[in-house]
Amino acid sequence: MLMLLNLLEITKLSQNELPLPYHTKLDSLSSRPRWRARDDNQASTMRIMVAIKRVVDYAVKIRVKPDKTGVETNNVKMSMNPFCEIALEEALRIKESGLASEVVAVSMGPSQCVDTLRTGLAMGADRGIHVEATSVLYSLTVAKILKSLVEVEKPGLLFLGKQAIDDDCNQTGQMVAGLLSWPQATFASKVVLDKEKQVATVDREVDGGLETLSLDLPAVITTDLRLNQPRYATLPNIMKAKSKVIKKYTPQELNVDIKSDLEVIQVTEPPKRKAGVIVSSVDELIDKLKNEAHVI
Amino acid sequence: MMEKWRITQRLLRHSSKLLFDRPLNRSASHISAFRFASGHRETFVERGLGSASSIKYRRFGSAATEIQRNTSFSTLNVDDISYFKEILGEKNVIQDKDVLLNANTDWMRKYKGSSKLLLQPKTTNEVSQILKYCNSRRLAVVPQGGNTGLVGGSVPVFDEVKSCHVIINVGSMNNIIAFDKVSGTLVCEAGCILENLVSFLDDQGFIMPLDLGAKGSCQIGGNVSTNAGGLRLVRYGSLHGNVLGLEVVLANGDVLDMLGTLRKDNTGYDLKHLFIGSEGSLGIVTKVSILTPLKLSSVNLAFLACKDYFSCQKLLLEAKSKLGEILSAFEFLDNQAMDLVRYFWLEKLKVLNHLEGARNPLHSSMHNFYVLIETTGSNESYDREKIEAFLLRSMEDGLISDGVLAQDINQASSFWRIREGVPEALMKAGAVYKYDLSLPVEKMYDLVEEMRLRLGQTAKVIGYGHLGDGNLHLNISAPQYNDAIFAQIEPYVYEWTSKHRGSISAEHGLGLMKANKIFYSKSPETVQVMGSIKKLLDPNGILNPYKVLPYLLSSYH
Numbered sequence: 001m002l003m004l005l006n007l008l009e010i011t012k013l014s015q016n017e018l019p020l021p022y023h024t025k026l027d028s029l030s031s032r033p034r035w036r037a038r039d040d041n042q043a044s045t046m047r048i049m050v051a052i053k054r055v056v057d058y059a060v061k062i063r064v065k066p067d068k069t070g071v072e073t074n075n076v077k078m079s080m081n082p083f084c085e086i087a088l089e090e091a092l093r094i095k096e097s098g099l100a101s102e103v104v105a106v107s108m109g110p111s112q113c114v115d116t117l118r119t120g121l122a123m124g125a126d127r128g129i130h131v132e133a134t135s136v137l138y139s140l141t142v143a144k145i146l147k148s149l150v151e152v153e154k155p156g157l158l159f160l161g162k163q164a165i166d167d168d169c170n171q172t173g174q175m176v177a178g179l180l181s182w183p184q185a186t187f188a189s190k191v192v193l194d195k196e197k198q199v200a201t202v203d204r205e206v207d208g209g210l211e212t213l214s215l216d217l218p219a220v221i222t223t224d225l226r227l228n229q230p231r232y233a234t235l236p237n238i239m240k241a242k243s244k245v246i247k248k249y250t251p252q253e254l255n256v257d258i259k260s261d262l263e264v265i266q267v268t269e270p271p272k273r274k275a276g277v278i279v280s281s282v283d284e285l286i287d288k289l290k291n292e293a294h295v296i
Numbered sequence: 297m298m299e300k301w302r303i304t305q306r307l308l309r310h311s312s313k314l315l316f317d318r319p320l321n322r323s324a325s326h327i328s329a330f331r332f333a334s335g336h337r338e339t340f341v342e343r344g345l346g347s348a349s350s351i352k353y354r355r356f357g358s359a360a361t362e363i364q365r366n367t368s369f370s371t372l373n374v375d376d377i378s379y380f381k382e383i384l385g386e387k388n389v390i391q392d393k394d395v396l397l398n399a400n401t402d403w404m405r406k407y408k409g410s411s412k413l414l415l416q417p418k419t420t421n422e423v424s425q426i427l428k429y430c431n432s433r434r435l436a437v438v439p440q441g442g443n444t445g446l447v448g449g450s451v452p453v454f455d456e457v458k459s460c461h462v463i464i465n466v467g468s469m470n471n472i473i474a475f476d477k478v479s480g481t482l483v484c485e486a487g488c489i490l491e492n493l494v495s496f497l498d499d500q501g502f503i504m505p506l507d508l509g510a511k512g513s514c515q516i517g518g519n520v521s522t523n524a525g526g527l528r529l530v531r532y533g534s535l536h537g538n539v540l541g542l543e544v545v546l547a548n549g550d551v552l553d554m555l556g557t558l559r560k561d562n563t564g565y566d567l568k569h570l571f572i573g574s575e576g577s578l579g580i581v582t583k584v585s586i587l588t589p590l591k592l593s594s595v596n597l598a599f600l601a602c603k604d605y606f607s608c609q610k611l612l613l614e615a616k617s618k619l620g621e622i623l624s625a626f627e628f629l630d631n632q633a634m635d636l637v638r639y640f641w642l643e644k645l646k647v648l649n650h651l652e653g654a655r656n657p658l659h660s661s662m663h664n665f666y667v668l669i670e671t672t673g674s675n676e677s678y679d680r681e682k683i684e685a686f687l688l689r690s691m692e693d694g695l696i697s698d699g700v701l702a703q704d705i706n707q708a709s710s711f712w713r714i715r716e717g718v719p720e721a722l723m724k725a726g727a728v729y730k731y732d733l734s735l736p737v738e739k740m741y742d743l744v745e746e747m748r749l750r751l752g753q754t755a756k757v758i759g760y761g762h763l764g765d766g767n768l769h770l771n772i773s774a775p776q777y778n779d780a781i782f783a784q785i786e787p788y789v790y791e792w793t794s795k796h797r798g799s800i801s802a803e804h805g806l807g808l809m810k811a812n813k814i815f816y817s818k819s820p821e822t823v824q825v826m827g828s829i830k831k832l833l834d835p836n837g838i839l840n841p842y843k844v845l846p847y848l849l850s851s852y853h
């Protein structure tokens with residue numbers, strides 16, 4: 001088992017995250033038969049579903065709308081949430097190692113979510129699902145929609161990013177696992193599948209170090225930053241993605257009511273940090289600490 | 297840091313070796329043009345004094361040239377300093393050794409001056425008073441901005457024997473004066489750091505028409521004075537097109553107010569152009585009015601592989617016609633450059649033990665050329681469709697053998713890091729001879745191939761640069777500096793460039809390094825007129841002496 005795991009590791013590395021001098025070494029490796037599911041006669045039929053969210057690009061400086069109703073998204077570069085990219089990459093690697101047969105990417109929101117899904121398809125997802133909704137979707141609604149889609153698609157694994165970088169909720173994965181009554185592993189930094197036993201072994205990053213969980217499939221896994229490094233979309237794959245199918249749903253068709261129990265009252269920028277002052281003496285410093293900062 | 301230091305040492309050691317190959321009489325007016333950064337001086341003493349009482353010249357990767365110290369300059373005295381203190385105030389007249397050490401040394405640590413005085417004026421009037429005084433006293437003046445130049449244009453020289461140089465740094469003149477959102481015209485003082493202007497404009501929804509690696513230190517006055525190029529030139533053109541007006545102080549202290557904000561103004565000679573790219577030799581730029589483009593939200597970046605240089609050229613032509621108005625950068629590097637960057641990353645990886653965005657976007661290493669194409673536009677879906685269609689078409693036509701398209705800003709920056717990592721990787725690789733040439737695009741890579749033939753196994757020849765602008769950065773990398781290699785490179789590279797009507801300095805300027813090489817790119821008649829202009833505007837030759845023009849034309853005894 002240990003040897004097999006090592007091989008899987010190397011296969012992962014060979015994707016494209018290393019500078020090329022390594023590749024020469026790895027090319028010879030890839031000519032060896034790749035590790036596939038143990039029972040080679042029976043091709044894997046597991047489907048993996050990955051939720052991907054369209055967010056303001058992480059390198060963009062966030063601006064609050066003048067009317068304080070939310071964050072400005074007009075004329076702002078939008079991209080796939082980085083944690084979702086990692087989730088998708090992991091699903092693709094599992095499929096490439098022969099442990100899954102299909103990767104389905106799901107996105108929810110306005111029509112431009114199709115662009116994000118196209119990125120997912122160009123990375124290698126087999127097909128996409130777009131749940132079109134114009135109003136704001138909160139975690140619970142998203143979890144409910146995902147639950148409905150899981151009932152339609154019947155995946156063996158549901159991958160999500162641990163959180164989206166726009167609202168930083170870190171709730172959806174947990175909620176959908178609860179709604180489905182599936183086991184969950186959040187903040188995954190390593191995922192190993194045993195197809196035969198129908199078990200996923202997941203390392204999660206916790207305050208004290210690493211925690212290893214063993215989950216029965218089907219399960220929900222949310223991904224952390226160090227799990228993998230997502231691949232780039234190559235031109236041939238962008239070309240292939242154009243003919244892949246994106247199926248559209250409305251929340252109504254999935255029997256989900258998108259009214260929310262939450263109301264956003266106001267969105268404001270964090271207060272600007274005040275400039276420091278230079279004090280001229282220790283006495284002045286003590287005075288300020290005592291009477292202004294009230295810390296001593 | 298240590299590594300950088302070591303490279304500097306190596307570089308300097310080489311330079312000093314070259315220094316001693318041309319004997320000269322020892323006299324006050326025939327003294328070595330340059331002093332060296334610390335540590336290097338020992339070599340000078342050891343060899344220079346040891347070799348039978350002769351002082352010889354150093355050459356900086358360029359053929360040796362005799363520069364005589366201009367004897368007509370006066371020596372800085374106590375009265376001068378108190379006069380400056382009177383007009384600028386005590387704390388803007390700097391004589392502190394540590395501060396002066398930085399102001400006297402260029403960014404590459406290749407040139408070192410020994411000026412004893414640095415002035416930091418706050419207003420145009422102060423600059424005017426300083427220059428008027430220096431002109432009457434015949435004190436030499438070096439205008440300085442961020443001091444990030446690559447050709448030694450911003451450091452004082454020849455001050456070893458008597459101190460006659462005053463450095464004027466306009467860094468304290470850093471106010472933004474006005475910004476008009478309708479026309480996009482920015483008016484600011486010369487000492488504004490480029491990056492500060494970029495972030496000011498970003499809040500207004502605009503960008504600077506130029507972008508370069510030194511943006512965190514370089515100042516707009518210096519950018520204008522050196523006509524800095526950079527990555528966006530293919531889209532927005534040079535500063536000759538973007539600068540709408542200037543305020544300049546002449547050598548005699550007269551202030552030329554040409555600070556217009558108009559796009560069109562055909563009234564007489566457009567004198568501001570004389571000060572764009574003249575490297576502070578005709579006047580000191582104190583205020584700049586510049587046209588800034590709107591910041592567009594849709595940026596796409598593709599990293600592509602081509603099998604030969606001909607494909608790169610065809611791809612450029614195709615990009616110009618198919619991407620047209622949205623094309624904003626077209627850069628290239630050859631596989632030698634790519635190998636260096638990869639090797640550099642691998643080394644870095646060992647040290648840092650993480651990936652640092654170092655992945656190669658393309659799977660195979662078998663490509664000969666790599667091209668970066670950036671588009672900037674206003675409509676995301678339209679631009680995306682356009683660049684995808686262009687890329688797929690080029691792939692079908694066989695112009696591109698492989699490629700990736702950035703899906704977010706993070707991926708885009710990691711592609712840029714490959715292109716921008718080349719100079720750094722070259723510095724790490726050992727000795728490097730750098731040339732910045734403008735050449736007709738179809739001839740550009742021939743030079744790289746010819747140099748490979750000339751040098752054979754002795755050195756690596758690397759070609760990269762701004763293909764869209766016809767600007768080749770030819771770099772020759774060797775384990776160490778070597779006279780035999782140097783003799784194979786110069787003057788051949790300059791002659792070749794001249795033969796193909798190219799420019800021996802595309803964007804770096806002439807400075808001190810190439811002042812005497814100007815004839816490779818400009819006719820004697822043209823240079824003569826330049827000399828007359830210099831004489832007219834700076835009759836005492838006090839402004840940035842020994843730079844830009846050949847010595848005899850810029851100094852009058």
